[in-house]
Amino acid sequence: MRARCLIVDDEVPARAELRYLLSTFDNVQVVGEATNAEEALVLLRSLAYDLVLLDIKMPGGTGLEVAEAVRSAANAPKIIFTTAYPDYAVEAFDVDAVDYLVKPFDAERLGRALDRALSGSAADADDADAQPAARAVRSEPLGRVPVQQGDRTVLVDESSILYATAARGYSYLQLAGERVLVSLSLNELERRLSGHFFRTHRSYLVNLDHVRELRPDFNGALVLVMDDQRRSRVEVSRRHAGQLRKLLGL
Incomplete structure (x- = not known):
């Protein structure tokens, strides 16, 4: 079953590019687009999305505010920020973003973000306990x-x-x-x-x-x-x- 994806970006070319890139992945289906924060929140409250590709700076509110508004909801979607601004990554992860992509990016980089969002493997690996103290000694650090x-x-x-x-x-x-x-x-x-x-x-x-x-x-x-x-x-x-x-x- 394909993940239901919402694209949120105020620029038409950016939304078109994201839709094109996402069309190359069999496990994702774009089922909605929003041009600003207000539209995004309306759509997110009316349909259960699995994934949101979210811009940072938009009319009527920021992507960070959208992510904060939905992060505590039941079955909250995974958030991937897609933005031209590299300076908000720390704030993005503070609102539980899965990944932060700085434009321009290609299908390969987007694919890694989708894998992280839809499989959870990166987070699971990071939560795993480290090996005992013997791991403190490593070769060729x-x-x-x-x-x-x-x-x-x-x-x-x-x-x-x-x-x-x-x-x-x-x-x-x-x-x-x-x-x-x-x-x-x-x-x-x-x-x-x-x-x-x-x-x-x-x-x-x-x-x-x-x-x-x-x-x-x-x-x-x-x-x-x-x-x-x-x-x-x-x-x-x-x-x-x-x-x-x-x-x-x-």
Whole structure:
């Protein structure tokens, strides 16, 4: 059964291009189009869609507002943002977007987003518990992480990363003064970074070089206090607390 898709974009050529690209996929059927946020909400409340391809900036409201309005609904559709603006990715994932595509993109990139939305495999993989502490030692780590900033890619050195958190197949990197989004899952980051990083929780990957304190939690787990100015705190699950103590010789 094909997924029912709604296209939301105020530009006619953009909607036509999306419809054309989607026509190349057998598992998706376009059953509606909207030109602004108000139309989108009317359609979303009148029919159960499986998937929405959603622009950011439109008359009468933003795509972010549309996503926020439907995210808590029963059987809420999966949201893929398709936009010319690269600067709203963090906000998009904060409203549970599955993917964020910056125009122009091709059928291959759209196909990866559809796979993520319709199979859930990326999110499931990211939620899986990491292997025991032996995984902290990896061969040939790359040590640098690509971060997209507008039309350029900045390579962030692992030494500047305090910790990373999961975000539906993507990850947020917490740096000393900012948080940035990267198109790598925690599992991919774990393979890419050196043995200084430890998976403290299925949702956290921590640079042990930036840990300032370990504090016991009330349920037998640990909380790490980082060495940044805000003294950020990172949870260590009970399962991984013992492994971390052994790794640190405690």
